[in-house]
Structure formats: C-alpha cells, structure tokens
Amino acid sequence: MKYMIFCHNGWGDFSYKRMLKLLPDRDEVLVVGEVMEKDEQDYDVCSISLTNMLSLDLTEYTTIVCSPYWLKTVNSLHPRYMIALLERCPDDQDAEMWNKYSELLAAQADIVGTASERIYLEQCLRREGIFLLSGESLLTYGMVNHRHDTLFLNDYEMIWFEALSSMNKGERFEQWTSVQWEIRCKYYVDLVATYPFHATISYLAATYLYLLGRSSDAGMYLVNSFEQMVLHDYLDCLESHYRFLSSMAAQVGDLEKAIRIYAVSVYSEEDQMKVIEMRNWLEHGKDDLVKAEIFRLNEDYASAIRTLKPLNTSESKSLLRDNYVQTYRYEDVLRLKEEGSLSHEKDSEISLVDSLLIRGTIHMLHNRPYEAVTAILTATTVELSALRWLSEMSSYEESAERMLRSIAYES
C-alpha cells in the first residue's frame, strides 16, 4: 500500500511520525512538503512537493489527512482510502471553522484517529471507525519489522495497525473499536479502585462501559461521578451526568424510565414538547423512535443512527436526517433526500434551505464552485441569512489557500 501524508503546517508539527514506521503493508510513504533528510531516513519516508503530488494518480494511495483544509484538495484526487487524524484547533486558527470542517473531514474519511481522548470520545458518539492514538500501557502487543530492527507496538499502535490492515484488505474493522473500548474501560475501572473520589475517572469508566453496551454496570460509576461533582461544587452537571442516565436506560430498553429521566432534566417549553412527543411514540409502540431520540438528545448520534437505519418510515427517516445533519454526514443527508425517503410535510422551507446549504458545502468541498455558489444563492432567496454561508465558505477557501501556499513555498 502506498501512503500519502498531508500534514497541517508541515512536517515539523506532524505528531504521528512514529506511526509512519508502523503502517501495515508499507510500500511507499510520501509526505507532501519539506522533510529533513535525516527524518526521511529515520522514518523511511520521502518528501514530495505539492506540484509533483498533484501530478500523481492517487487512486492507489491511502491518504493520511491531518488538517480540515486539505479536504478539498484530497477529495479532488479520489484516493483509495482516506485516513483522518483529528487535532485540537491550533491557536492561530478560527475554532468554529476548524471544528466544523474537521467534522466534515471525519464524516468523509474511511477511518479516523486522534491522540486526544476528549476528541476520541466525542467522535465515538458520532460515528463508527474511530481510534484513539494514545495510551498509558507499557505492555507490548505486537511487532513490525522495520529495516533491520523489529519495532514493538503498544496497545493503541497494535489496534490501529490491525484496523488499518483490515481496511486495506477491504474488510470491516469495527471489532477493533470494541477491543480498544475494553482496554480503556479496564484502565479506568482499575483506576477508580485507586481513586474512588475522582469525578472524571469515574465518568470515563462509566462512558466506556456505556460504549460497550454495559449500561447496567456503568450506572454506578456515573452516579459516583455525579456525587463527586456535586461534593466538589461542580454543579453544571445536570446534562452531562444526570441526563446521561437516560441514555443508559434507553440502552437497556427501559424507555419509560429514559423519558422520565430526560423530563427531569429539561425546563423549556420546547423541551417539554419533546417529552410529550416521545410519550406519544411510546404509547403507539414506536419504541425505536423513542430510543433513537433519547440517544440523540444525549448527543449519542452514533447509537441513534444505528437504531434508525433499519427503520423505513418517513418519521424515522426524518430523525435519521437530523442525526446526519448534526454529525456532518452531508452526503448521507442528500442521499436520503434523493431516495425520496423524507415526507413532504417535513420538507418545509427550513429544511429546504438546509438542504441547499448542505449541497453547496459538498459542491465546494468537491471543487465545484459554480454549483456551490448557485446552491447558496438559491438558499438566500428563501432565507437571507444563508448569505453567511457564502462568507464562511470563502473563509474556508482562504485558509486552505494559505496552507497550500505555505507548503508550496517550503517545497
């Protein structure tokens, strides 16, 4: 397999250098932009200029993309696979734009990795195929031959290796996600035994148990965390902690309880209408809709999508669409619309504008500027505030241009 690396801000800032030695089926590894000769030797990579890269046929390459500003360029190259490495927003970048386009990058990628556990857990609740590229274990889980030496892989390196190997073979790699959750879960559960009064550690133990589908065990860690938060005066935990219990109740199938817990945590009229709606669904046997909605209200979009996907009603498709929108799975949103799955009553003016803006964004990211602008301008005829998307898109393009220029300059 040939790999092409797209760093943000050049090789110097690339924080996954060792990973390049551990790539499976490693044939050739090219890095766009300047790389020091010593690093080229140490990591067995070759630098390639932007111009030269653009002249290559990347359809046989796996791309590793470290910045949302590469998305447009990489899309135009139609690589075989796209690996996204997500980072926290750098200090010199606009956070809102960075975060939004990082989500779009993650949504489009075949597999996603990140060294930040916070980003990792957020993404686990948004989509499949996410891997954590950091950990504490000193144990060795695998080996890779590299030049005349054998490199040892720790737990996350081995998991990442296995996942990428499966991906390269066109096989599913979800099982490795669960393996990673088991390892993280054990780590935090053991740590709770040592630090039982630490709110965050208990919370993380609860989260991983929840991800593993073990809500019946997760509950006690969550309430322990909740107690510690309150005892230490961190009172902004009604949603993050208490409401999370509703997701756990939904997971074990106790939907009545899930709704009641959610109802306790909301006060606005809009949220209370949501409670009534869910009660209605439950009365009419629409359990899956309730389940999915509870997940979504707890920002567990991944579980909501998994629950809704097998369903085939216009109601379920509409909820599915909402989940896709919130997780920036824009292509899936459009696909739903094209399938005609969404009922006409739901296709109100608001969602028409949304669709146009989504379409515009996709056109832009796939280098179809004319179509992009047309879609946005059409949207503005319905809703004038859609104009801000034009300025957002042009900001994105400016930032992308700036990054490309700095890479080109280095080369």
Next chain:
Amino acid sequence: MSNRDNIEKNTEHLAKRFTHLDHIGLIGLPSIDKVTIILEMTDPVWAVHSIQLLLLHSEHPIRIIALPGSLEFPSIQQYFAKEEPIEFWPYEAGIDRVNQAFVTIETPFVVLMEDRIMVTPRWLSSLIWPCMDEERVMIVSPMSSTEQFDGKLDLWFQSHADLVSYAEEHHPRNQGLWRQVTMLTGSCLLFRRELLDDVGGFDPLLRSRELKVADWCLRARLLTAQLALCEDVYVQALHSLKPRRGEKILSDEWHLFCSKWGIERDSYPLTSISELDISQCLIQPFISIHHEPVFITVLVVVSEGLDTTLEPGYPIQIEQSYSRIQWIGILIGEHEEHPCDEQGIWGRLDALIKVREVEQWHEALEAAFMLVKGEVITFMFDTRTYESDYVTWVVDFMYRESADVVVNTGHDIPNLEAQVHIPKEPLPVPLSLTAHRRIQEVGSYVRSLEEYYFIPRASLRAVYWTKGTEDE
C-alpha cells in the same frame, strides 16, 4: 581487621575478579549440559520470533520442543533450517502436551516458556546460576510483565534494539542479583529435571496457565524447594489484544484451587497466593506426568422414523483422526440388516444394541451406557455427515474448555476459526451434535418426531462450538 571484615573483603575481591573475567569472556557457562526448552506456541508470528531469539541469545546448547497450542495452529517449520535443534511436535487433542514433553526430558535443566516471551542476551546462564548458588533452588524466573508478584516488571521498549541495549547494560550491572520468592506465575521458568520426579507434572484439573504454574510452585515449596527470582534478567513479553485460551481463570477452576490450598474463595484474584503460609497446607499427592489422552465412546445411532426423507441415511464416518475410540452402535426400529454400511462399519463396532420397537429407544440408550468405557460419550447419527476430524474436535473442546457438555452448532463455514460461546441457560440440543462426559445426572434425553434431543443439567458447563458439520 576482624574475621568478619576479612571475609567481606575477601568476597569483594572474588566478586571483582569474577566480574573482570566475565567481562573479558573467560567465564564459561554454569553448566556443560544441554538445556531443554519447552515452548508453548499460541501464535505463529510470536512463535517464529521467539524461537529466533532463543537461537540467537541462548549461550548454552539447547533442545527446543515446540508445542502447538491448538488444532488449527499452522506449521512454522519452513522458517527454520533442518539442522536447528528444534522439534515441532504435532498437536494432540485430549491431553496436556506439556506433561508429555516432560516425559522425554533427559537434561538436568529445563525451561518452560510461552512464545510470548522474547529472551535477551545471557538470559539462560543467568537463570541457571541461582541453582548453582543454592542447591534447594528448583524453579527460577526472570523479571517480566508476565509475573504477577515480585517479578512483575513492565518496561516499554520502542524496538528490539532498545531491548537488547537495555539487557546488555542492565544484566552485567546486576549480575548475581537474585532472591527467594514465595510464588512464580510467569511465562518463562527454568527448573531442575529432578523436580518432575519429586513433585510430578501440572495438575490436569487446572486449565489456566497461571493456576497450573502457581499450583506446581506451591507443591514444590511443600517439599522445601526454593523459588528464585533473577533480578538480573529481564525478558520481554508480548500480550494479546483479545483474551486467549488459558488466560482466563474459570470460577470452578478457582474453587478447586482454593479447596486444594485452603484459600478463601472470595480473595480472587491471585494476590492471596503469595502470602499463603505453606506450613499450614496439606501435603499434596504426586501428579504423574504419564497420561493417556481422553478415551471416548462414540454411540452410532441409526433410528427409524426420524425425518421424512426417503433417501437412505448418510454413511457414518468411522475413519476418524482420533484413535482412542470405543464404538457402540444402536439400531432403533426396523432396518435392513446393515444400514448405511458402505464402509462396513457394523462389523467394526465394539458393541451393537438393537431394538425393534422405536418406543424402546430410551432403553436402548440405557443399555448402551452400561457398556460405555470412555470418559466422554459423543453421538453420531446417520441423519448428518461428520468430518473425519469430528471426534478430535469434540475431544479438544471438551478437554481445553473443561466442559461437561459440548455441542456443535456447525454450519459449514470454511476458514473460520472455531468459536466458542457459553449460553446463559442450557437449552435442548440435538443429540446428533452433542457430546458429554460420563457423569451422574448429566441431563435428560427426549425424542420428537424429527429429532432426538439432549437437555443438559443446569449447573453443568455446556460449551457450543462452531465448525463445519453439514446438516442433511
């Protein structure tokens, strides 16, 4: 200077001379004999790597007995030259191969290790030296991440080169640093051959490696043997992302171990073992290393009235890869004299029971049970086909899962490693896919129009495995 000061000074001088001679390579090996290394293989990649390092870093002449850990373990002989001192033993179901390997040992020192272990330079001499320093030392272990107690050391190395650098610096600096410990459970142990004569082999009732080794060490200590931990040797260990067979300690196994050693059952996991007061324990019987593989009885059942097919039943696959089988046939109902007999099986049976009335099927089973000599009974019906390794698989699952009942849930799935799952409640299962131990009140048998069923007793350990048999 006092006498004591003189002795101390003297010892210091001798140590310095030894270090000097060792440094210039004039110190030979502690033993002139070959060392037998029994390597338990769990992963072909690990095994190849482990053996390569054994060949590279073992200063002594060695004989490696490589034992595959499962029926599906692939051959790795092609990675090694014929002249290398390695014996690749084939897998044998229904028996502890390590005990079998023990039988063939003639060298005074033996190493028992798993393929997860990567040895380091000078590892072997360093492990032998404590046996020379103290004659009661019987078992020696290096530091590693596979030890649970004093020997536990988790070190991270980016590469093998880093590991070797560490060993080359650490081992000579700490040479001779070893101490007596109360328990060893790791994946690399050196022991004296005579221990097998004194204590015997591993307890066949224990399955997980940790408990087997812990039990063995305790039995050795009961006979005043010493366990030594070499702090001057570190070996690296590989770990598996997914739990492997033999890693998990089963609850019934733990109860057995606790009863044996008078340990509180609630004190799982193993932390209590190292604090055990050995003087309060009962003397344990010697456990022979000579065992025969499991003897199994196959009940071949041809029953009238099952299913509505007009086709004749399948021939029974009597050509099985497993050898220790007693064959008993049961004919139920009206049949031609030798049904399904393309291979002439009926003449080769050890016993045959025939009942003309289909309603007497249960009595026929009872009669057959009275003739059973095997520890395990498995059933073959002419309504299914069975592969020639079917009995081997049954024995293998029964043995290594410590099961009381095994049920094949086979649909022919090629290239799929056999999977095991243990259901929460026992279900009625087709008798034609079942095997169970010959124990009291193992369960009940029922017959419907289409099928005979077995319902295991609730408290038994019933294991379901998946690998090709074909339904008709």
Next chain:
Amino acid sequence: MNHKPIRKTSGNRLTAMLQVRNEANRYLESVLHDLSEFVDEIVIIDDASTDGTFELCQSFAKVTRLIKLEKSEFIHEWQLRQRLWELAISTDPDWLLAVDADEFYEDLAKVHMRDLINQDQYDWVGFRIYDFWGGLTHYREDELWMIHQRHTRLLVRYLPDFYYFYPRMDHHVPRLPLSYAVLPGFQAELRVKHYGWAVSKEERYEKYLRYMSSDPNGEWGSLEQYQSILDEYPTLIEWKEDPL
C-alpha cells in the same frame, strides 16, 4: 396512558418533614400548630425521645407518618437524614419542606408558599434563616452569626426519578439531598425564624457545653463560633414582621 407531568403548575401538595428529639417542652407544639395552618401533611422521625415528644406528635392530625427510633442515630447524622428522607418520599409528595422543631415561617412566607410551589421553572427554594437570640424579639447579627446573609435550601420539589444523595458525614449534613444543587432554584426573600437560641443564658450555656463535648477539636464546626455562644454583648437587631 395518562401521564402525570413531572412538574405540576397547580394542585401541588406540600409535606413538611422533621426530625425531633426531646422537644416536648420547647417549641415543637407551636411549630406543629403553625405548620398545620399551611402544609398538607407532616412526616416526622423521633430520634429516640424520652420526654413525651412522640405522643405530642401523634396528637396532630396532619402528622400522617411518624416513626420513633429505638436507638438514637444522631451521632450518624447522614443516616438519620437518609431515614427521614425515605419516610418523606414514601408518601409520594409533590413538595417537601424541611423544618426544624424550633423554626417558624414568617406570615409573608406562608402566604406565598403556594405560589412558590405551583410552577415548573425551578425545583427548590431557599429562605433566609434568622437566629433569634435570648428571646422572640431580636435576632443576632455579628461576624459569626450571619446565616441570614445567605439562603438555605428548605423547600424542594420531589422528582421520583432524580438521583438523591447525602454526604456521608456524621455532623453538619444538609437537611435535604445535596443533589438539588444542580437543579435550578429560587432564592426567596422570605424569612424563617429560628428560636433555638432564643432561650435563656443558662440554656445557651448548656448547649455550648454539649457542642464542646461532642466536638472538642472543632472538627465539625468552628470552635470560635462555639465560644461566641458565651458572648456577653452580642449584636442584636429587632425583628420587624413584614406587612402582608
């Protein structure tokens, strides 16, 4: 299926909850009379009283749940709080008012009580407690006696599905589960009169001795504050009842 709303905006029942111990000859009878005017139900745990407190409680019609403990649990305060809480919630209440045996709500508070509970925007109410000193006309206000400068959570909505817990301490355990702190509340400018210190100088001295013997090192409370009980000239302010 007819679902009870999680938060009712009308028809809420108000249940008072008290823990009492040997209060027969103090303010308890007045407190229970007072409460009977504006609450719907009263729930009481008697912590092994020996002076007829139990019988006194029994004599009030609105006391619907009354348990007497055989053995005092006062030294494990969180257990006592927990018991009272469990007793109170067993009545399936709407709102709970945690009252001490020597506390009286000002008239304005009683008048507004129903408005406070018949809404769905907040789940607890804090009041200002005033420590009356040496009589029923003045309250104390100086450096160590400023409880009325802040609000104390005394009135809570019971939400059956919420998670309730008390900190596991032996003293100074809040009257109501700490978890209410994460829910929105309302700090009412309504007052509660605490008569615990409205007693004679001799009785205040006895209280001081009790505090010093159970907490000589000031582990649970401030030694300085215990000492200030004996102050000869505390700052006292005349109480003025607010017009209705």
